[in-house]
Amino acid sequence: MSEATYHIPVTETFVNVILPLATPKPYTYHVPEELIPEVKFGLRVEVQFGKQKRYSGLIIEVHQNAPEGHRTKPIIGIVDDAPLINERQLKLWNWLAGYYGCTLGEIMHAALPANLKLASETILSLSPLYDGDFVHLEDKEYLIAEALTIQDELSIEEVRDIIGTKTVYPLIRAMLEKRIIYLKEDIKEKYKPKSVACVKLAEPYASDRKQLNAAFDKLTRSERQTEALMAYIQLEKQQDYIRRQDIYKKVNADSSVLKAMEKKGVFELYDREVSRLGSYEEETVDAAELSEQQSDAIERSKTLFEKQDVVLLHGVTGSGKTRVYVELIREALERGEQVLYLLPEIALTTQITDRLQQIFGDDIAVYHSRLNNNERVEMWNAVLQDKPIVLGARSALFLPFSNLGLIVVDEEHDRSYKQHDPSPRYNGRDAAIVLAQLHGAKVLLGTATPSVETYHNVLKKKYGLVAMPERFGGIQMPEILVVDLKNEQKKRQLQSHFSSVLIAELKGALERGEQAILFQNRRGFSPTYRCSTCGWHAECVHCDVSLTYHKYFKQLKCHYCGYQTALPKNCPACGSTGLILKGFGTEKIEDELKIYLPTAKIARMDFDTVRSKHAHAQIINDFEEKRIDILVGTQMVTKGLDFENVGIVGVLSADQLLQFPDFRASERAFQLMVQVSGRAGRKHKRGKVIIQAFNTASPVLKEVFQNDFPTFINRELRERNDFLYPPFVRLIRITLKHKKPELLNDAAKLYAKLLKTALGSWVIGPAVPYISRVRGYYLLDFLIKLERDAKKIRFAKDTVLNSIDEMQRAEGFSGVRVNVDVDPF
Structure with missing residues (x-):
C-alpha cells in the first residue's frame, strides 16, 4: 500500500493594527507567509488604508480570527526590530479612549513622536547634519541620498518609485536614525545638535604627558595661563571631557586666556556634541540638611504609601516640597524603579530641571512639547532603555515605562494638566493615577492649593494627606494687603492702574535692592478698542471676541484664532475719531510702569515673550541674576518659581479673576492669588503682597488675605454640593460646531432629541456658550450632569457617542463637528 501524502492546512495569521487616525476601532490586516515569524505586539507595520494612502500602524494583537464582513489587506512590511510600546501602555490607551470618549487612533497620534508616525504624505529632506559622505551607505540609502542632492524634497511615493519596492518604511526609519534624512517639519525647526564648548590638550602633549613641562615653559610669562593648564590637569582626573566654562570658573579667566593658549599650541578648542536629552557634567551636589518638617513629611508619606496608592502633599509655598520629592525619588531609584515627575507646563521645567540635575546628574531626562521630533524619539528610546527619571509635562505619560515605581504630580491643581484641543481631552493628573495603578506604582500629588476634587478625595479617605504648614527655615508667610481701588479712585490717588500703596511699596523695594513681581492675567496692551461716540468696538472677523491691542506689533490681535489687523483711525460705524483703548494687559503695565519708576529695569513674561524654545529660561535667568528689577507677567x-530676592508681589486686578462665568472661578482665583503670593519673601525675609480690587467684599479675598484654606475648601464644597457641581456630580460637555448657524441649530435640535430620549433630565442645553464663535465656527453646548455612578456614566458616554453617529448620518449634518469633553476643567 502506497504511503499517502497529507497536506497540513495552514491557518492564516492576522494582526489588529492601530492607525494614527480617528477610526472607531483598530483595523485588521492579514500577514503574508514570509512575515509571520516576525510579527509581534508593539511593532510598527507599513499598511495601506483606503485606496492610496499608506501609514505606519502599531500591532496590538496577533491572532488567527478572520474578520467577518470584509476582505483583509496584507501588511506591506515590518518597520521595527523591537516593540515600540508595551502592554501597560496599551492598557492606558484603552482606558483613556474609553473614559474620554475618543478613539485609540487619536491616543496613538497624541502619544507617538512625529518621526514614529510615517505616512504617505510625509516629506523627506537631506539632513543638515549629514556630511555628504556616500561611501558607507547601502545601495538603497545611496539612491535616496543622491536623489535628495538633486531635488530638495521627496515624498514617500517618490522614494518608492526610486528604489522600485513597495516596502520603504524600514529603510526610511534606518535613514532617520542615521541622521541622513529628516522629515520636512524638522527642518522648519532649524534643528541644530546640542553642543558644549570644550578644550583639550594639543599634540604632542595629549599623547605624551612627559612633554607637559615644555608646555608650562611656554606659559611662564602668563600666570593666568599657567593656572588654566593646572586647572585642566586637575579637572581631567574627574571628567571625561573639559568644558571651557569649567576652566573659566576655576581660574576666574575669560575666553582670551584659552585663545592665547591655543595660539601657543598648548590647547585645542572644539565643540563637542552631546545628547539633546540634557546632561549635567559637573559634580552632583547634595542638598542641604532636611528640616524637621521635611523629615516628618517623608516618613509620613512612606507610612501612608503602605496602605494607600495616592498621597496629597499639601505644603504652603516655600515649605520645601521639592526636597521631599527628591528624597522619595532617591529611594525609588535605590529600589531600581523608574520615576516620572510631572509638571503642568514647560514654563516650570527650567528651575526644577537645574535643581534635579544637580542631584541626579544624567539619570534625569526632560520631555515636553517644545522638543523637536528627533529629541522626542531620543527620549522615547531612552525610556525604553529604562532611563531612571523623566521630568515632563502631561505628554510624558505616554512614554514606554517598563518599571515605574513613583509618579510625582507637582502643582496637581493646575488646569494646564487638562488637554483641551485636539482630542484626547484628558486630564494628566487623573491619567497619571491610572498609569500608576497599571504599574503598581505610588503617586505623590504636591501643591500649596489643592484642587477641590483632590481634597474631596482626601476627606473621603481615598487619598492620604501629608501637611507642611510652615515655610522652610522658619520664614513667615508674606504680609497681604488688599487695596480698595474704589476708595483710591475717590481720593484721586489711583495712578493709571496702580494704587498709591503699590507704587510706594515698589519704590521702597527698589531702594532696598529687592525685586518685584506684578501679576495680570491678561496679555497684550489693551483688551478693547472702543468708539466713545457710538459704542462700536473692534471684534475678530472669525470669533465673537474683542481684539486685543498689542503695542509692540502695532496690531489688533485675536487670542483665539490669531487674526490680526491694523488700528482703524476712524470708527467704521460712525466715522468718529474718538477711538479709545479700554482695559489693560501685561504689555500696558510694562509700558506705563516706566513712567512711575523710570530707573527700574522692567521685563515681561507672557505667551508673547516666551514663544521661542529658550526665551523662558533666559527671562528667569536674567531675573535670578538681578538684571531685572520688576517682572510683569500672566x-x-x-507657578513654582523660586526667587530669593523678591520683596513685593502685586496682583493688579483681582476682580477679573473672580467675575468669570464659571463654577470654578472662585477656586481658580484662590489658587492663583495664593500661588502668586508665594513668590514673595521666601529665603531671607518676610515678603509683602498687594492685591488690588474694586470689590473687596468677596469671601475669596478674605480667605486669601487670611491664608485660610480650610474655610475656603469647606465653603466651596458646600456650594458645589448645593448647586450640584463636581466633585458631587460628573459632567460631560458636548460642543457642536459648524460655519452655518442655521444648519448648526437644526443639527442641535436633532442631537438634543436623541440625547434626551435616552438621558432625560441629565441633559442641559443646547445653549450658546460664553464665546459663541471661534475660528469661523459657530458653537452650541450641551452639558450632561449625572450622579457618580459607574454604570450610569458608561451608559451616558455610550449614548453621547452613538447619538453623534446617528446625528451625523442624517442628511446634511455629516459636516457638523462634535467635541466631547469628559470632566471639563
Missing part, C-alpha cells in the same frame, strides 16, 4: 509667574 499666570506663568505664579
